[in-house]
Amino acid sequence: MRRILHLDMDAFFAAIEQMRHPELVGKPIIIGGDGDPTKRGVVSTASYEARKFGIHSAMPLRRAYRLCPEAVFLPVDYDEYLKVSEKIKGILRSFTSLVEDIGIDEAFLDITDLNISSEEIAMEIKKKIKDELNLTCSIGIAPNKLLAKIASDIKKPDGLSIISEKDIERLIWPLPVRKLWGVGPKTEVQLKNMGISIIGELASISLGRLIEYFGKSYSNYLYEASRGIDESPVITHWEPKSMSRETTFQRDTDDWNTIAKNLAELTREVVDNMKGSGYKGKTVTIKIRFSNFETHTRAKTLDDFTNSIDILRKAAFEALGRIELKKKVRLIGVRIGRLARG
Numbered sequence: 001m002r003r004i005l006h007l008d009m010d011a012f013f014a015a016i017e018q019m020r021h022p023e024l025v026g027k028p029i030i031i032g033g034d035g036d037p038t039k040r041g042v043v044s045t046a047s048y049e050a051r052k053f054g055i056h057s058a059m060p061l062r063r064a065y066r067l068c069p070e071a072v073f074l075p076v077d078y079d080e081y082l083k084v085s086e087k088i089k090g091i092l093r094s095f096t097s098l099v100e101d102i103g104i105d106e107a108f109l110d111i112t113d114l115n116i117s118s119e120e121i122a123m124e125i126k127k128k129i130k131d132e133l134n135l136t137c138s139i140g141i142a143p144n145k146l147l148a149k150i151a152s153d154i155k156k157p158d159g160l161s162i163i164s165e166k167d168i169e170r171l172i173w174p175l176p177v178r179k180l181w182g183v184g185p186k187t188e189v190q191l192k193n194m195g196i197s198i199i200g201e202l203a204s205i206s207l208g209r210l211i212e213y214f215g216k217s218y219s220n221y222l223y224e225a226s227r228g229i230d231e232s233p234v235i236t237h238w239e240p241k242s243m244s245r246e247t248t249f250q251r252d253t254d255d256w257n258t259i260a261k262n263l264a265e266l267t268r269e270v271v272d273n274m275k276g277s278g279y280k281g282k283t284v285t286i287k288i289r290f291s292n293f294e295t296h297t298r299a300k301t302l303d304d305f306t307n308s309i310d311i312l313r314k315a316a317f318e319a320l321g322r323i324e325l326k327k328k329v330r331l332i333g334v335r336i337g338r339l340a341r342g
């Protein structure tokens with residue numbers, strides 16, 4: 001059973017503004033456009049205080065102003081929000097490298113293999129974000145991305161919802177169809193015309209009937225999503241492109257045995273590292289730096305991705321063989337690149 005965590009920051013832009021302007025805490029804040037509510041533009045984020053007036057994202061600023069003229073209107077400072085976002089993603093990656101970035105204030109983590117309970121990891125993440133950035137987030141944990149995303153939205157702000165497959169009927173089916181990822185306003189209207197407004201009603205429709213209204217692949221998606229089925233993996237864009245090790249000799253050397261022994265050792269370390277994190281590689285590059293700091297690299301590309309120490313070591317020695325060892329060697333390094341999971 002997979003464990004997928006979805007993290008969603010609470011009123012992210014508004015929370016950042018309140019953090020850097022503490023006098024705004026507790027006040028209705030609306031962030032959008034250049035912060036002038038008499039101009040055209042839409043609400044990017046409204047603080048929870050502003051949401052009480054019925055203000056939500058994508059609403060025209062002028063309308064938001066009519067609903068709550070006393071609100072503080074601020075321009076979008078995307079650069080600042082991005083900086084904070086990167087810090088949050090850094091915190092998430094300190095827990096696992098299996099992080100899928102899905103927006104400035106949202107991410108999925110695959111926590112299946114972490115040796116810590118779902119509740120504990122959620123509390124740890126919340127605490128770290130609170131301590132380091134003074135921001136709150138809502139977290140959902142579920143057996144897949146679809147359910148995790150719905151779960152993070154169940155309790156907000158500062159929420160935590162852990163759901164399992166047996167909660168689908170009780171927690172997911174009463175929700176409006178719009179809560180399903182991939183159901184937009186257009187589909188919502190079409191479903192409404194079919195007499196379907198909640199997820200449970202969608203789950204009662206046969207696949208054949210859905211196909212009468214929607215394309216085949218989208219029907220399949222709706223059919224499975226309404227039943228809480230989602231096999232899609234967490235896709236990490238933050239993949240290392242290469243792994244490497246290098247060593248500087250205590251004393252520059254032209255002793256072939258010493259050089260060969262070190263090359264074999266470094267290759268083994270990189271391969272162990274690759275295996276430990278589930279990668280295979282295709283390119284082996286070696287680097288030699290001579291005593292005069294002249295540096296040479298040679299690469300060998302393999303036909304297939306591999307994590308075989310024999311194949312990779314052989315490739316490393318082939319690459320070394322193409323460097324003329326005409327001076328004493330100061331440093332030797334090995335890099336394995338073109339990494340892929342597998």
Ligand SMILES: [Mg+2]
Pocket residue numbers: 008009010011012105
């Ligand atoms: Mg958010």
